[in-house]
Amino acid sequence: MVKEKIIAMLAESTDTDASEITLDTQFSDLGIDSLDMTEMAMDLEDEFGIEFTPSPEINTVGKLIEAVEKLTEA
Amino acid sequence: MSFRITGTGMYVPPKAVTNDDLAQIVETNDEWISKRVGVKERHISENEWTSEMGAKAAQAALDDAGCKAEDLDMILAASVSGETVSPSMANMIQNRIGATCPAMELNAACAAFLYLLETAAAYFALHKEYNRILVVGCERISGILDWTDRSTCVIFGDGAGAAVLERGEGYLDSVLTVKGGDDVIKIPHFPGTSPFFTLEQDSPYIHMQGQETFKYAVSAISSDITTLLERNHLTIDDIAWIVPHQANVRIIDFAAKRLGIDPGKMFVNIEKYGNTSSASVPIAFHELKESGKLKRGDKVILCAFGGGLSNMACLIEY
Numbered sequence: 518m519v520k521e522k523i524i525a526m527l528a529e530s531t532d533t534d535a536s537e538i539t540l541d542t543q544f545s546d547l548g549i550d551s552l553d554m555t556e557m558a559m560d561l562e563d564e565f566g567i568e569f570t571p572s573p574e575i576n577t578v579g580k581l582i583e584a585v586e587k588l589t590e591a
Numbered sequence: 592m593s594f595r596i597t598g599t600g601m602y603v604p605p606k607a608v609t610n611d612d613l614a615q616i617v618e619t620n621d622e623w624i625s626k627r628v629g630v631k632e633r634h635i636s637e638n639e640w641t642s643e644m645g646a647k648a649a650q651a652a653l654d655d656a657g658c659k660a661e662d663l664d665m666i667l668a669a670s671v672s673g674e675t676v677s678p679s680m681a682n683m684i685q686n687r688i689g690a691t692c693p694a695m696e697l698n699a700a701c702a703a704f705l706y707l708l709e710t711a712a713a714y715f716a717l718h719k720e721y722n723r724i725l726v727v728g729c730e731r732i733s734g735i736l737d738w739t740d741r742s743t744c745v746i747f748g749d750g751a752g753a754a755v756l757e758r759g760e761g762y763l764d765s766v767l768t769v770k771g772g773d774d775v776i777k778i779p780h781f782p783g784t785s786p787f788f789t790l791e792q793d794s795p796y797i798h799m800q801g802q803e804t805f806k807y808a809v810s811a812i813s814s815d816i817t818t819l820l821e822r823n824h825l826t827i828d829d830i831a832w833i834v835p836h837q838a839n840v841r842i843i844d845f846a847a848k849r850l851g852i853d854p855g856k857m858f859v860n861i862e863k864y865g866n867t868s869s870a871s872v873p874i875a876f877h878e879l880k881e882s883g884k885l886k887r888g889d890k891v892i893l894c895a896f897g898g899g900l901s902n903m904a905c906l907i908e909y
Contacts, residue, residue: 551802559809559810559849
C-alpha cells in the first residue's frame, strides 16, 4: 500500500514510468531536490496521517518506503 | 467601518544584482537559484538607509492617492532591518515626508505588512476622527544577511512598499496566527558588549531552516486561505487575486497546488526583487494594481508568513 502509493507519487511528480522506479532508485537520479522531498513529505503526511521530516539519509525509494511504513505502523 | 486602499507606492534601490553577480561572491549559479527560489535578480542598496527607501515608497503612495503628508492621521511602519531601533522607521518616515501625525513601528517579520493593515483597521475603529492612515514596509535586508551563506543571501532583496488607507468598507476579514518562539527562522540581535553578560548568541544575521520554513509556509498559506473562504462563504472563484508574500516561488506554487488553485491567480514578482520581507506584499500589490489587472470591487486575499513564527491572511475588497 505504502510502496504502491509512493511509487505512483514519484512517477507522477517526475513524469517517469512507474516500472522504471525500483527500491534502489536514488532520488538524485529522478532529479528530486530537497524541496521536492519536502513537498512529497507533506503529501505523505496527508495521505497516511503521519508526521514525517525528510533527512539526507533517506536518499533512495526503498529507504523512503521503509521510513513511512515504520511511521504508519507506529 | 474599516478602510479602502486608495493609493500604493513602492521603491527599490537602483542597483540590480543578478544571480550571475552572486555567483562571483558565493558558490552558486543562476540555474540553482532560479529553480529552488525563483529569483532572477534583486535590488541592493548601496547608499540609502531603510527609512529613505520607506519614505520614497510612502511619498509615491501619497501621490497615487492624491493626498499630502499633512492629511495623514497616523503612520504605521514595519521593518526588521531599520538603520535605528529608535527612532523607529515610522518616526523617521514621518520626518522625511514632512508629516506631523503620530507614528509607530511594529515587528511581525515578513508577515508585518498584514499586521499593519490589521492595526490600521483597529485605529480606524478606535479613532472616529481618523480618515487616512499610511502603512509602510521597508527593508535593507542586505544589511542583515550573512554574505558567506549561500542558502540565505541569494533569496533576499532590499526595497519598500506603502499604501494609503482611507476610511471605508474594504477590509472584510482576517486570520492571524502566531507560534511564538519557534526559531525555524530567526534574526538574533547584536548581543552587546556587557562585561557581565555570559550567554552566547548566534550571529546577528538571518538564520533559516529551509525545509522546515517551506513546510510551515505552505501550511500557513493553505490553512489561512481556506479559513477565509469558508468563514465568508466564498469559493476561490469569488477571489480575483491572491497576493502572497514573495518568499520563494516554490512555496507559492506548491500552496496553489494543494489548494487546487490555478497558479495564475497567485500574483508573483519574486523574480525581480527577491524576498523583501515586510515590503514584499505591498510591492506585489502595487505592481498588480499598476498592471491594470486589478479592478475596483475585486475581492483579493493577501497572505504572508515569516519569522516569529507569524502568519496572517486578510480578505479585502479593492
